Amino acid sequence: MTEPVITARNVSAGYGRLTALRDVSLDIKRGSITALCGPNGAGKSTFLKVCLGMIRPRGGSISVMGNRPGYPGFRKTLLRIGYVPQNTAGGSLPTTVREAVSMGRYGMAGFCRPLSGQDKELVEAAMEAAGVVDLAKRRVQELSGGQTQRVAIARSLAMEPDLLMLDEPTSNLDAEGRGDLLRIIRDRQEYRHITVIIVSHDEETIAGCADRYRFGDGRAEKIFPEAPGALRPFSSRNVANG
Numbered sequence: 001m002t003e004p005v006i007t008a009r010n011v012s013a014g015y016g017r018l019t020a021l022r023d024v025s026l027d028i029k030r031g032s033i034t035a036l037c038g039p040n041g042a043g044k045s046t047f048l049k050v051c052l053g054m055i056r057p058r059g060g061s062i063s064v065m066g067n068r069p070g071y072p073g074f075r076k077t078l079l080r081i082g083y084v085p086q087n088t089a090g091g092s093l094p095t096t097v098r099e100a101v102s103m104g105r106y107g108m109a110g111f112c113r114p115l116s117g118q119d120k121e122l123v124e125a126a127m128e129a130a131g132v133v134d135l136a137k138r139r140v141q142e143l144s145g146g147q148t149q150r151v152a153i154a155r156s157l158a159m160e161p162d163l164l165m166l167d168e169p170t171s172n173l174d175a176e177g178r179g180d181l182l183r184i185i186r187d188r189q190e191y192r193h194i195t196v197i198i199v200s201h202d203e204e205t206i207a208g209c210a211d212r213y214r215f216g217d218g219r220a221e222k223i224f225p226e227a228p229g230a231l232r233p234f235s236s237r238n239v240a241n242g
């Protein structure tokens with residue numbers, strides 16, 4: 001068994017007097033695709049922010065790729081994480097789509113260094129995967145919500161991350177876009193063995209994830225696959241043997 005990419009134990013976190021996460025424990029396996037679902041306000045986005053070190057947990061412990069978010073040394077870990085926040089705006093800078101996707105390479109290249117030929121190839125491949133090649137010269141500000149979401153996904157893919165966190169990436173996508181996203185993610189997982197976490201309300205997207213947690217009441221409950229020995233109230237075998 002390889003060590004999980006993320007291990008959370010009894011994590012609590014909040015904002016001011018508000019408690020968003022009460023007691024979250026979960027493991028994200030290396031190379032897995034995990035869905036986080038649950039109602040609005042359940043703390044899904046907060047959990048991702050804790051994983052990224054944007055919010056310090058108030059209690060419990062969290063480890064991401066063997067490091068503690070927010071502590072010295074975590075900056076290097078962050079370079080290996082692709083994050084697409086919820087409600088990604090196009091941004092106010094008058095950049096083109098190709099420039100916006102190229103931003104995904106600057107963390108590695110350093111802001112002042114020009115992109116190498118290989119960086120540029122990765123940018124083109126990411127645009128291809130996310131279906132935004134036709135938009136390459138368009139200004140990001142002019143795009144629709146769904147197009148903007150695809151550009152944000154392309155930028156995170158261009159990073160070539162080991163861990164990809166997508167916060168409601170399908171909220172502005174049509175059925176075709178949602179199917180495309182699942183294909184892109186599966187492709188990356190299969191061929192580059194990356195670990196993916198997707199926050200989603202979309203049934204099909206959730207069903208496409210091999211591991212699933214539901215957030216609610218400040219906690220995260222594993223809903224798939226079920227723990228061995230879990231009660232199956234609808235199984236006739238259980239009733240018959242009961």
Ligand code: ADP
Pocket residue numbers: 015018019020038039040041042043044045046047215
């Ligand atoms: P979800 O992503 O599951 O919809 P969030 O993690 O965004 O839930 O929010 C969890 C709770 O924390 C909600 O009650 C929300 O209102 C609150 N919250 C989220 N972000 C902030 C913030 N920046 N300041 C104050 N409260 C926040």
Ligand code: MG
Pocket residue numbers: 044045046086167
């Ligand atoms: Mg959210």
